[in-house]
Amino acid sequence: MAYSDKVIDHYSNPKNVGTLDKSKSNVGTGLVGAPECGDVMRLQIEVDEESGLISDAKFKTFGCGSAIASSSLATEWLKGKTVDQALAIDNMDIVEELNLPPVKIHCSVLAEDAIKAAINDYRVKNGLTELAEVTAH
Amino acid sequence: MELNLPIYLDNNATTPMDPRVLEAMLPYFVEKFGNAASRNHSFGWVAEEAVDYAREQVAKLINADAKEVIFTSGATEANNLAIKGVFEMYASKGNHIITATTEHKAVLDACKHVEKMGGQVTYLEVQPDGLIDLQQLESAITDKTILIAIMYGNNEIGVIQPVKEISAIARKHGVLFFTDATQAVGKVPVDVLADGIDLMSFSGHKMYGPKGVGVLYVRRKNPRVKVTAQMDGGGHERGMRSGTLNVTGIVGLGKACELCMNEMADEAERLSAMRDKLEKALLQIEEAYVNGNTDHRLPHTANISFKYVEGEGLMMGFNKNIALSSGSACTSASLEPSYVLKALGLGDDLAHSSLRFGLGRFTTEDQIDFTIDAITTTVLKLREMSPLWEMYKEGVDIDAIEWAHH
Numbered sequence: 001m002a003y004s005d006k007v008i009d010h011y012s013n014p015k016n017v018g019t020l021d022k023s024k025s026n027v028g029t030g031l032v033g034a035p036e037c038g039d040v041m042r043l044q045i046e047v048d049e050e051s052g053l054i055s056d057a058k059f060k061t062f063g064c065g066s067a068i069a070s071s072s073l074a075t076e077w078l079k080g081k082t083v084d085q086a087l088a089i090d091n092m093d094i095v096e097e098l099n100l101p102p103v104k105i106h107c108s109v110l111a112e113d114a115i116k117a118a119i120n121d122y123r124v125k126n127g128l129t130e131l132a133e134v135t136a137h
Numbered sequence: 138m139e140l141n142l143p144i145y146l147d148n149n150a151t152t153p154m155d156p157r158v159l160e161a162m163l164p165y166f167v168e169k170f171g172n173a174a175s176r177n178h179s180f181g182w183v184a185e186e187a188v189d190y191a192r193e194q195v196a197k198l199i200n201a202d203a204k205e206v207i208f209t210s211g212a213t214e215a216n217n218l219a220i221k222g223v224f225e226m227y228a229s230k231g232n233h234i235i236t237a238t239t240e241h242k243a244v245l246d247a248c249k250h251v252e253k254m255g256g257q258v259t260y261l262e263v264q265p266d267g268l269i270d271l272q273q274l275e276s277a278i279t280d281k282t283i284l285i286a287i288m289y290g291n292n293e294i295g296v297i298q299p300v301k302e303i304s305a306i307a308r309k310h311g312v313l314f315f316t317d318a319t320q321a322v323g324k325v326p327v328d329v330l331a332d333g334i335d336l337m338s339f340s341g342h343k344m345y346g347p348k349g350v351g352v353l354y355v356r357r358k359n360p361r362v363k364v365t366a367q368m369d370g371g372g373h374e375r376g377m378r379s380g381t382l383n384v385t386g387i388v389g390l391g392k393a394c395e396l397c398m399n400e401m402a403d404e405a406e407r408l409s410a411m412r413d414k415l416e417k418a419l420l421q422i423e424e425a426y427v428n429g430n431t432d433h434r435l436p437h438t439a440n441i442s443f444k445y446v447e448g449e450g451l452m453m454g455f456n457k458n459i460a461l462s463s464g465s466a467c468t469s470a471s472l473e474p475s476y477v478l479k480a481l482g483l484g485d486d487l488a489h490s491s492l493r494f495g496l497g498r499f500t501t502e503d504q505i506d507f508t509i510d511a512i513t514t515t516v517l518k519l520r521e522m523s524p525l526w527e528m529y530k531e532g533v534d535i536d537a538i539e540w541a542h543h
Contacts, residue, residue: 003453008453011453017521019527033541034541035525035535035540037449038474039521060522060523060524060527062446062450062522062524062525062526064449064450065449068522097139
């Protein structure tokens with residue numbers, strides 16, 4: 001199966017690989033997937049408390065090229081958004097941007113789940129209610 | 138010498154054809170096009186003569202009699218013919234077949250078919266090193282057992298089963314022994330007499346011959362073995378496989394066998410030295426493991442797991458330059474890792490992290506050096522990106538985490 005140029009680019013030059021300090025109250029961490037399924041994504045956001053904008057986003061992913069690209073793209077999109085704007089990121093946006101074939105759609109679903117899980121973690125840490133639909137997939 | 142890219146290290150999937158094989162085949166496409174079954178004119182005689190010669194070349198490689206060689210379209214057909222053909226032919230004797238969970242799909246699915254036709258099949262588990270347990274095999278035999286179907290060398294991990302011991306057990310209980318030797322013939326010495334084999338399948342395109350041609354060896358003496366034809370028609374191949382003979386393919390397979398006969402010993406030595414070099418270098422990487430028994434193994438095969446990186450993602454790092462195969466088939470939503478690796482007891486995580494290396498006649502030392510560098514670099518790069526590697530390094534017990542399953 002051939003990968004799209006965008007997937008190859010994210011795979012070869014992944015954006016925002018790394019780790020944020022998960023003990024900080026303004027950092028939200030989402031860990032989704034499972035090793036036995038061949039995909040694990042960890043996505044983190046850091047929220048600037050004054051502006052309410054996501055000031056930094058980092059990821060680490062165990063998975064195929066499409067999973068790595070999906071999470072790399074997600075971190076790019078997250079930066080500069082408000083948490084509410086970030087919640088609106090849909091997996092199909094990722095599919096479209098990366099030209100993912102049908103068999104790789106689950107990679108985009110995982111990235112969306114990771115975003116929601118990170119936001120949830122941030123919300124819970126800051127005394128907000130947990131989002132209901134995060135585990136819907 | 139200049140390095141030739143891309144590098145082909147997937148010789149267990151298929152081998153390139155040796156140019157000498159092509160040369161032998163060429164006259165039989167246009168000039169000598171006859172039907173080997175045409176008995177009344179020279180076109181037919183020429184074709185028949187070529188087939189007879191090829192049959193001798195094939196028989197010689199496996200120490201069989203030429204009459205025991207049944208040409209088929211490949212190993213898949215030969216596997217089907219052996220299993221279904223024995224099941225039908227020996228129905229009055231019994232209906233039980235013993236095989237193993239690490240067999241090729243063509244064997245497993247033919248066995249599934251037999252079950253649907255009312256047969257009974259025992260699928261032996263293998264030991265963690267991929268070898269079957271001979272005691273388990275023997276105790277699985279019942280008075281209904283007609284066939285033991287155990288492969289010679291495994292396509293994914295290269296493990297060579299104790300064929301002589303298996304055939305001795307089969308003989309002792311009056312059960313036929315069939316072996317899928319697709320990966321072994323032409324790579325290691327296979328001798329149907331010394332090994333006690335009653336039926337054996339193999340294929341042209343795994344031994345530098347053409348695709349679309351294979352063999353079922355069917356023993357003619359002590360015991361005389363018969364299989365019920367699975368293809369009705371003109372009664373070719375002693376009635377066991379109808380269909381006009383693939384003369385060009387058969388000529389190519391014959392030539393391929395002759396080349397293997399002459400070159401196998403040197404080739405095995407050269408390939409195992411390169412394979413060992415590759416394996417030793419890659420095992421320098423932390424948390425890298427060889428899958429399968431390394432003492433009883435095909436000389437050109439290695440299967441290595443790199444923990445905490447995923448196989449398909451790993452291959453993407455070098456598949457522009459290196460062609461090989463992963464134990465992880467991450468092409469469906471189900472993300473099924475290799476059933477062979479799982480049969481060894483590997484966790485899904487390790488099975489997803491494996492690469493299969495299949496060296497071949499045209500593999501060179503500098504290609505191996507390039508591969509060592511490329512894979513080492515990619516593994517290290519992907520580990521920097523792997524949350525599991527980070528957890529492992531921090532001492533987190535990954536198995537203790539409750540992962541959400543999709």
